[in-house]
Amino acid sequence: MIKNALISVSDKTGVVEFAKQLADLGVTVYSTGGTLKAITHAGVAAKAVDSLTGFPEMMDGRVKTLHPMVHGGILAVRDNPEHVKAMVEHNIQPIDLVVVNLYPFRETIAKPNVALEDAIENIDIGGPTMVRSAAKNHAYVGIVVNPNHYDEIIAMLADKGELTKEYKFMLAKEAFAHTAAYDTAIANFLSKQMGEGPTPPEYLSAYEKVSDLRYGENSHQRAAFYKEIGTAHGMGALKQLHGKELSYNNIVDMEAAWNMVWEFEEPAACIIKHTNPCGAATADTLHDAYVNAYEADSVSAFGGIVSLNREVDAATAEEMSKIFLECIMAPAFTQEALDILSAKKNIRLVELARPEPGQVMVKKVSGGLLVQTEDDIAESQAEYTVVTKAQPTPEQWTALHFAWKLVKHVKSNAILISNEKRTLGVGAGQMNRVGSAKIALEQAGDAAKGAVLASDAFFPFGDTVETAAQHGIAAIIQPGGSIRDEESIKAADEAGIAMVFTHIRHFKH
Numbered sequence: 001m002i003k004n005a006l007i008s009v010s011d012k013t014g015v016v017e018f019a020k021q022l023a024d025l026g027v028t029v030y031s032t033g034g035t036l037k038a039i040t041h042a043g044v045a046a047k048a049v050d051s052l053t054g055f056p057e058m059m060d061g062r063v064k065t066l067h068p069m070v071h072g073g074i075l076a077v078r079d080n081p082e083h084v085k086a087m088v089e090h091n092i093q094p095i096d097l098v099v100v101n102l103y104p105f106r107e108t109i110a111k112p113n114v115a116l117e118d119a120i121e122n123i124d125i126g127g128p129t130m131v132r133s134a135a136k137n138h139a140y141v142g143i144v145v146n147p148n149h150y151d152e153i154i155a156m157l158a159d160k161g162e163l164t165k166e167y168k169f170m171l172a173k174e175a176f177a178h179t180a181a182y183d184t185a186i187a188n189f190l191s192k193q194m195g196e197g198p199t200p201p202e203y204l205s206a207y208e209k210v211s212d213l214r215y216g217e218n219s220h221q222r223a224a225f226y227k228e229i230g231t232a233h234g235m236g237a238l239k240q241l242h243g244k245e246l247s248y249n250n251i252v253d254m255e256a257a258w259n260m261v262w263e264f265e266e267p268a269a270c271i272i273k274h275t276n277p278c279g280a281a282t283a284d285t286l287h288d289a290y291v292n293a294y295e296a297d298s299v300s301a302f303g304g305i306v307s308l309n310r311e312v313d314a315a316t317a318e319e320m321s322k323i324f325l326e327c328i329m330a331p332a333f334t335q336e337a338l339d340i341l342s343a344k345k346n347i348r349l350v351e352l353a354r355p356e357p358g359q360v361m362v363k364k365v366s367g368g369l370l371v372q373t374e375d376d377i378a379e380s381q382a383e384y385t386v387v388t389k390a391q392p393t394p395e396q397w398t399a400l401h402f403a404w405k406l407v408k409h410v411k412s413n414a415i416l417i418s419n420e421k422r423t424l425g426v427g428a429g430q431m432n433r434v435g436s437a438k439i440a441l442e443q444a445g446d447a448a449k450g451a452v453l454a455s456d457a458f459f460p461f462g463d464t465v466e467t468a469a470q471h472g473i474a475a476i477i478q479p480g481g482s483i484r485d486e487e488s489i490k491a492a493d494e495a496g497i498a499m500v501f502t503h504i505r506h507f508k509h
């Protein structure tokens, strides 16, 4: 039977109504300062926690509930005679329901230029202590950290006067997850204050489920999508406006597509298959960028994921509605564009904010985690070296920059052929570089003549340049740095190809 409840919440959503319903069910409600005020102002009967402890709240609220009269009441094992004896001896009231949510630490540190003292003061101590006490003693005590449960708890109590064993167990599990995520946020904040950077000695993170997915990469794999608790960026903040539920592979491809399209300030469109671009283009208008990207490889574009870096207008929407696309992502859609595209039942429309720079990239490996900073190094033409007799023309420079921005998003070994505004051929993920080059060149066909080629890493031999020359490539951009660079330079000079070394590699594994 639930006789006594202790309510102490920072997020007071629904708490007055909940307290009222508890009181109506005959539960005695004890509460701390602000929560008590909110409850009693609404005319609901509740008692101050001081009436249990015999102590006033003190030290700016640092000490309110940290007391044996509270924790004894929560932690006592009700059918242990020793515990019962201690309760009687010390006049400890059993507390059967603990309703707590914590000081808004994450909200506090999200404020610009938050003072360290302010952040520290918002580290809740008494709250998590009660949460952990109640969660430990879940056999006897219900612990509620999420206001979403208020209604079902009232319904259960009205029905049976008690919470089921299974429900209390679930609440306890949720409670420990709540305090773990809370402490994670604190530890990460302090790590940042210490300037530990992106690779601290302990890597802590907390995620909550957004949704179960129908399946993983394949239909026999179980999967779900989680977002980082307390942050609202990246894939965790995507807004699906229309269409079937997103799949595991959709989300993987969407991330690749989204990072790629924001390489460009001008209107750009990328069409992704299996995380690689089958077409990417820029233009003066979004419509033309999409058409160019589509025409880069209209066969592979079917069923692709499209990312766009401008609000989608009606003209672009009309164009995209001509073929089957899995998903379209953009920072916004006009109403007209939405009307056009949502006429197609299966297409997924997703709105997303521009990626925030400086994110840490994390990859789970068995038994561990790989963490690295983003591949976002600032590059400038001034730091590149033209290593051949031929110099790139201004048009070729434009094309080389375009290809270089994209090749870093292609799975290694990566070769990308383009003109100034559009990909012409992409060779991704082959086990040798010349293999990727052959695929890209074959795809580009005649368009390779006079086009440029980008390679994400250096050429180990001269063979890639020789193959490029046979197809009429006019200029090449690559990091350089191979012990056989001279072979490639010689092959380029012989073919009259201009070759640029960036001295920066862009592997993507």
Ligand SMILES: NC(=O)c1ncn([C@@H]2O[C@H](COP(=O)(O)O)[C@@H](O)[C@H]2O)c1NC=O
Pocket (backbone or CB within 6 Å): 008, 009, 010, 011, 031, 032, 033, 034, 035, 036, 061, 062, 063, 064, 065, 066, 100, 101, 102, 103, 123, 124, 125, 126, 127, 128
């Ligand atoms: N110090 C304590 O003993 C203590 N006991 C409960 N709290 C927190 O005080 C908050 C509620 O305060 P109030 O009812 O005064 O608005 C809750 O978020 C609760 O987690 C405490 N505050 C911080 O540690």
